[in-house]
Amino acid sequence: MAMPTLEPIQDGDLLAFCQFLTEHLSSERSAEQWAQAFQQNWGVAKPNNGFLIRDEGKIVGGIGAIYAERIIRGQAERFCNITSWCVLEAFRSQSMRLAMAVVSQPGFHFTDLTPTEVVSKTLQFLKFKPMNERHALWPNIPWPFAQLGGIRVLTDYDAIEGTLAPADAKVFHDHRHLPWLRHLAVGKPGAYCLVTWKPNRLKGVPGALVLGFSDPELFLTYRPTIGSYFLQHGYFYTRAESRLLPRLPKLSHELAGYRNKVFRSDTLTESDISNFYSEIVGLNQ
Structure with a gap:
């Protein structure tokens, strides 16, 4: 059996990925509502909308990414906000491929501001730092x-x-x-x-x-x-x-x-991590 394929979520794939999220992560949002969070024009040329895994052409998992540029202390900083990490049970062994694909992209600070407890701990294994949750x-x-x-x-x-x-x-x-x-x-x-x-x-x-x-x-x-x-x-x-x-x-x-929100950056601190330009504001929580 061939290994499931990993590929970036391009704009043409976005609605299909969001339909997958509606069916397997939260049916409270339509595919169009999920997609809105990824379609913001937040100042950076986004390389993708995250990554997905296909098995025999069918989406079986994915991880979303929302990109933005913010000015911090007069310096332009690029962010990749990880969100909506969802993989079908039969393909959970492929989950880390998704996370590694996102965080291997150079030139970004990474955040996840709505992680589950499992996701938070998994990302901390990848050198993400937990933030004060109070x-x-x-x-x-x-x-x-x-x-x-x-x-x-x-x-x-x-x-x-x-x-x-x-x-x-x-x-x-x-x-x-x-x-x-x-x-x-x-x-x-x-x-x-x-x-x-x-x-x-x-x-x-x-x-x-x-x-x-x-x-x-x-x-x-x-x-x-x-x-x-x-x-x-x-x-x-x-x-x-x-x-x-x-x-x-x-x-x-x-x-x-x-739950602890998490971030990964070589130069920024917890106080620099904002809820702006993220799924916290891009989705109606």
Whole structure:
């Protein structure tokens, strides 16, 4: 019997691969919904959409890859975000071929931000590093002093893009079309912070899950204003990954027990790894 073939997922193969994901990984998304995450124009000429394995012409496994370029400390950095690693039981012995094909590509930093426990441990064997999995949560309380300091909250998307610094405006521009994300800019002229979030519930209580922000220090500085805005709109707490914060804010409580996101890079640290430009934002989680 011939060994199953390994090949890159080109755009012409993408819908078939995504149909495989719908049938064998999660039927909650259609093939078209899966494909949307791989079709973003995020600043880099993607070499593929990941890799797949065929047996006698039939897809029996695959691993997705989402590519993007980000500016970190003034330097353009290229990322490959691994996602949706799925192999049929009879072909599990071929799984590592997929992972090795992805991480053997030169010139990228690699991440997996939604790994299962098995995938996380497997990638750590390939020199991926686990990140802090805890989430910080704090109550949103009224804050009537924002206007006294000239601090504003902008929610009009054109106003947000026109107010942010150029690098932050690009991040917003690259994500503003995704309907399940919500964005605001908070601050004052010359010191605005982009905040990307979506509604969340814990034990039935509505809150705001912050996925990312453009400046961690400004985010903490403006935290009372942001929390007051969320509260006015019916969200009673703010929640964010602890690893994204320079320190835990006052009145916060850490939640543990989440899966470790992982990354592999020779030059970047955990604090450089963002949820932007990944399946975290590219798919409606």
